[in-house]
Amino acid sequence: MSRNNYFKKLSFLVMIAFSILSAAILIAAAFFNAEVFRIIFISVAFLLIVFLLFLLAGFIIVNRSFAKNEKKPGEGFVGYLSVTIALRLFMPFLLSVSNIFNYRKEEIRRVYIKANNGYVLSHGKKVLLEKLLVILPHCLQWSECSYRIREGLNECRECLRCDLGKIKELIKKHGVIVTLATGGTSARKAVKDLKPHFVIAVACERDLSSGIMDVRGLPVYGILNRRPNGPCKDTFVDTEEIENMIKYFTKEQD
Ligand code: SF4
Numbered sequence: 001m002s003r004n005n006y007f008k009k010l011s012f013l014v015m016i017a018f019s020i021l022s023a024a025i026l027i028a029a030a031f032f033n034a035e036v037f038r039i040i041f042i043s044v045a046f047l048l049i050v051f052l053l054f055l056l057a058g059f060i061i062v063n064r065s066f067a068k069n070e071k072k073p074g075e076g077f078v079g080y081l082s083v084t085i086a087l088r089l090f091m092p093f094l095l096s097v098s099n100i101f102n103y104r105k106e107e108i109r110r111v112y113i114k115a116n117n118g119y120v121l122s123h124g125k126k127v128l129l130e131k132l133l134v135i136l137p138h139c140l141q142w143s144e145c146s147y148r149i150r151e152g153l154n155e156c157r158e159c160l161r162c163d164l165g166k167i168k169e170l171i172k173k174h175g176v177i178v179t180l181a182t183g184g185t186s187a188r189k190a191v192k193d194l195k196p197h198f199v200i201a202v203a204c205e206r207d208l209s210s211g212i213m214d215v216r217g218l219p220v221y222g223i224l225n226r227r228p229n230g231p232c233k234d235t236f237v238d239t240e241e242i243e244n245m246i247k248y249f250t251k252e253q254d
Pocket residue numbers: 141142145146147149155156157158159160161162163164165166
């Protein structure tokens with residue numbers, strides 16, 4: 001089953017659960033003689049139905065962006081509302097449900113990252129090179145490298161045994177800022193200290209999805225690392241994608 005199907009399945013289950021709950025509360029309200037309880041139950045059911053409608057709208061927007069690969073989610077207030085409902089309400093809620101029930105977390109996170117990237121790409125925001133921050137995970141470094149690489153890539157000798165060497169080359173070529181993060185806390189600190197206008201972040205599904213949610217208001221394009229050696233060890237990334245995205249999101253090409 002593709003990850004989009006897991007996303008659809010979980011979305012339908014959540015919406016069916018909300019529908020059943022709303023209907024059950026409305027039916028229960030009919031059996032109460034006391035007017036005050038009846039009003040409370042009807043109010044709760046009404047709120048659940050409103051939330052259900054938001055979930056439905058969020059599902060349609062995210063699903064449509066997959067189906068049509070839309071270039072623009074909408075302009076102005078409509079666009080803002082669509083993104084708010086889909087990426088700031090529906091997807092975080094669905095991620096929480098998949099976490100609670102331990103259901104296909106990686107697949108749902110990938111859907112969120114893809115939907116977020118689709119929005120960021122469609123927005124077409126261009127920033128100055130020095131305002132673009134590339135955040136990399138430490139696990140990209142070859143585990144047997146004898147150089148201690150801390151925040152930047154200065155200590156990397158570009159032996160090209162791991163992808164950090166290639167990334168150092170392209171960072172020098174384009175002149176953007178790069179930082180290495182050991183996890184969500186150091187990534188958030190880098191964002192706070194460096195105050196970028198745009199972030200290209202490389203990480204696993206968990207760190208990327210939580211990072212994108214953490215820095216609301218700051219556009220983040222997420223690139224997943226590849227982990228053939230297991231989590232957090234000798235990981236790889238598509239360096240060509242990093243370079244293409246640097247070009248796409250900066251004023252370098254204009
Ligand atoms: S490319 Fe840089 S970080 Fe990677 S192994 Fe070589 S010196 Fe170490």
